[in-house]
Amino acid sequence: MTALRYPSAERNRGPILEVLREWLPEEAVVLEAGCGSGQHALHFAEALPGITWLPCDLSDEAVASATAWREQSGLPNILPPQRLDAASERWPLEQVDVIYSANVIHISPIEVMHGIVREAGRRLSPGGLLMLYGPYLVDGKATTESNAAFDRSLQGRNPSWGLRDLDDLTARAADTGLLREAVIAMPANNFLLVFRRSQL
C-alpha cells in the first residue's frame, strides 16, 4: 500500500486546521467524503485527539493511501478508511457529528454535491456541521481570473465538473434543514463553508 502525498493537501492543511479548531467540538465523529491521499485525516486526527476521523473515498487507490497513513501513524482516532461513493445513499455511518469534504464537489459530477448535502441533511446529529472546502462561484461568477481559468480547465477535462455556485449550494442545504453559518475566506481564493443542522 502506498501512502500518497498531495502537495496541495500539505499546503492547505495548516489553515484548515485553524478553522477546525475554532468550529469542531472537543469530541466528535467526522466523516470525510473524498479523503484523497488521507493526509488531511492524519494531520487533523493528530492535532485534535478528541476527534474520531473516518476517511472515505470513491477511489481504491485513495482508500489504500489513507489506510497506509493510518497504519504508519498508529493513531487510535482514525477509523479504517472506507470506500464511499458520496453521490449514493449508502454511507458507512447512520449518524455522524460532522461531514467534511475538501476539493471534491467541483472535481466530480454535480450528483456528488447533491449527495453530500442530501446525506448531511439525513445523517448529521442535531447541531452537527457540514464543512466544505474549495473554490466557489459567488453570484454565479468565479471570484478571480485564476479561478475562472481553473473552472474552464475542469470543464475541459470533464463537462460535468466545475466550480459550484455558493447560492445554489446554500439553497440546497437549506432545503435539507442545514443553515449556512459561515463563509470563511481561505488562502489561494478558496473558502471553507460551514453549515449547521438545527438542534431539534
Ligand SMILES: C[S@@+](CC[C@H](N)C(=O)[O-])C[C@H]1O[C@@H](n2cnc3c(N)ncnc32)[C@H](O)[C@@H]1O
Ligand atoms: C482533488 S481530490 C481531494 C482530496 C483531498 N480531500 C484533499 O483535499 O487533498 C478529490 C477526491 O475526491 C474523490 N471523489 C471523487 N468523486 C467522489 C465520490 N463520488 N465519492 C467520494 N469521493 C469522490 C476522488 O477520488 C479524489 O480522491
